[in-house]
Amino acid sequence: MKLTKKAALLFILLPIYLPQPNVSVVTFGQLQAQAATKQNDTLYVVNFWATWCDPCVKELPYFQAESKKYGHSKVKMIFVSLNSQKEFAKVQQFVIDKSLGPEVLLLNGGNPNDWIDKIDSSWSGAIPATVMYKHAKKLYFHEGELTQPELDKTIETKK
Secondary structure: OOOOHHHHHHHHHHHHHOOOOOEEEEOHHHHHHHOOOOOOOOEEEEEEEOOOOHHHHHHHHHHHHHHHHHOOOOEEEEEEEOOOHHHHHHHHHHHHHHOOOOOEEEEOOOOHHHOHHHHOOOOOOOOOEEEEEEOOEEEEEEEOOOOHHHHHHHHHHHO
16 A cells, blocks of 8 residues: 555654643642632542553543533543553553543552542542532542443532
């Protein structure tokens, strides 16, 4: 198969113009500043997941659909990977492959026992887990997998 010069140039330049995943490594304090301490009327939906967690991966498309549904409204999805910081490249590739976003954080939180109770005292540490904040107050916490209808209904009632 012979490529034209224009097609070859397109294959070279296209990755430069495609949006790149926004994966940032954050501390627990930085994560809290992203959602839990914001004094505004945006609903922050924080989903804790990992690439190695099958239930997490199964429910991620539901969160992605909600992110697209609410787009520019006052609902913001924050995807928080609990993969090891050493797995940054793996998380970044996963985000690209799954078109996850717009914002994905890789939590460098140290010992989970130091921050899990700060999210919710009932959280055992199992994932997936979801927490929602608005006006710097926790409105909702759920440990375990959510269905699309459950997620949609919860967001509708909290926004």
